[in-house]
Amino acid sequence: MDYNTDWIMSLSYRLKQLLLPALPGPLLCLLLCLHATNVKAQTPVPPPExxxxxxxxxxxxxxxxxxxxxxxxxSLRLTKLSSEQDLILSRAAKLPNLNATVGQNFTGGKNVNESYVLSASGNYSINSNVTLYNGGFLNKDIQQKNLLLQVADLNVTAQMNDITLLITQAYLSILLAKENIVYVKDVVTTSEAQVKQAQQQYDVGSLALVGLVQLQAQLANDKYLLVTxxxxxxxNLLTLKQILQLPTGKPFDIISPDTLIGAGMLTPVQEAQQQAFDTRPEIKAGNVGVDVAKLDLAKAKTGYLPVLTAGGALASNYATGLNNAYLKQLDNNFYQQIGLTLSVPIFTRKVNKTNVEKAKIEVDQSDLSLQNTKVNLSQTVEQAYINVLNAQSQYDAAVEQYKYNQESYRIANETLKIGAANIVQYLQQKNLYIQALQAYIQxxxxxxxxxxxYDFYRGVPVKL
Incomplete structure (x- = not known):
């Protein structure tokens, strides 16, 4: 991740939060325009070839x-950029607007003397309006857009968490396969040496053909295991490459660490669940979602309150056929207007009441969604805890099983070298060893x- 870019974007956003309310209107408009122009530079781009x-x-x-x-x-980062623009637009709603209107008309027709006459007229105006009071709707809308921007950022983090788990699982699967190849190669090497020795014994008549064939069949089976x-x-490499969405045809492999860091002291499940509640982005997003729903309710309630706006206009007009010249008409007809407008809702056909009731439902729904997220996360952490306990006990048992089967296999190999082993019993012991080996690696x-x-749900970064 380009951490420098993200840090600069975060600092810029915080400075705007502090400075924008204190800036003069024209300068604020200019900064808003510059920010909108800069969005293109922040847009995520696809990877180069x-x-x-x-x-x-x-x-x-x-x-x-x-x-x-x-x-x-x-894609989620683009959604976050869109949320930033929504916040900018919400803040700009508190500023006065400014509109210019130019109208030019031409009229033709016959007069009383039945001669054709063409006349012209024009209207020019500049007007502006600003909301002075609307029950706090604009301020609440700004707060809500700010929270929605936080949710968009948390969604990016949550998606990255999911990808991290997928990549880690795929990466360890590759390491498992690589280690399995090392062990199976060793088994194949041992089988080749045994077949060579058996061939020599068969050539001098000290070994029956059936014994040689059995060892050759085992070698073929071991080679098959190696190919598998x-x-x-x-x-597994392809799976990881597809998760990373790497270009097709690019060479790719992973680093095998010298040692795999083992598990430390296991954190109690209750403590891990609380750490997950404190750090996981889905919980934070759920809490913010409740606040967003409450602001929706507060915005709906402003529909019962009056709205006060101020407006002003400058205008003039002219028309041909009058005695005064064009500029003189504009001067004579120039007028200025300024005024206040108070709009009081009296009967809205239950629109406001319905909006308030629906907003209350959304608050309850967001509360339930947060509770469901917490329950799911709690169960996921508990399942991860049980998985660790099961995997550790299984590993301990596999280590012991592998140790004894490895020793039995070693003894069977030595016995086979001196020709004192039953080949059928040896092959049975070898298969038990291979099964124990694969169980141990898994x-x-x-x-x-x-x-x-389990540690990742607690907020611990993934490391090998």
Missing amino acids: DSVTSVVWSLQDCLNYAARYNINLN AENTRRQ AKYNAALTIRI
């Missing part, structure tokens, strides 16, 4: 790329993933 400069990426590289170029994120593991790695990365997801 050469944006993928490195072949091998770390997890942080993947997250940084997604934060800058993800289409859904950039490599295919899984390629598929449990290892599953434990790593679950603890990172």
